[in-house]
Amino acid sequence: MRCYWDEEDVWFYFEVNAQGWVTRQIELQGPELTPIAAASLDEWQQAQDAGLLDEYDNRFGITAELPVSEWQGHDPEQLTSEEFEEVWDTARRQISARPA
Template identity: 50%
Template structure:
């Protein structure tokens, strides 16, 4: 059973959003930073694996970040107090975060070396 949740980490002023598989491992992850909730991560585990297999891992990470390692059971405690979300709530944030990460990548091209 898929679960969607979010948790706020006050120390870094970041909201973490997760889509978890039945074992509690992240499928997709979003991170929103600061009072403006700026998207800094909007990563998919399956996309990350594909990017790594095709030699595009660095590019994927530069645009979308990465999904955390371990399962939900590894994060509980230490200020991790998740609250459940609906799939629709997660998808709304996901769409906004993906668009922002993609737009940021298009406007920050690497110079030729």
């Protein structure tokens, strides 16, 4: 799904598991849709276990900390998995190409 936050001019894209937890999250800002986050919960947990959480957060961001069932004030658009994957691949490629 995706949601728009007009106060910050950010599109949020979410992949959610059956329990409602965000497993991957993308944030695109401004009219150019510049990727500012493309975080995976699995990668985040691996980085935490490896003691590399700060590096991961600084590069890719974090996923939402509450399940979607507890969110208020959002009006999500549903996406296909193919639509999400296309945005994910582009955002990850752009973020990974930036100097660390």
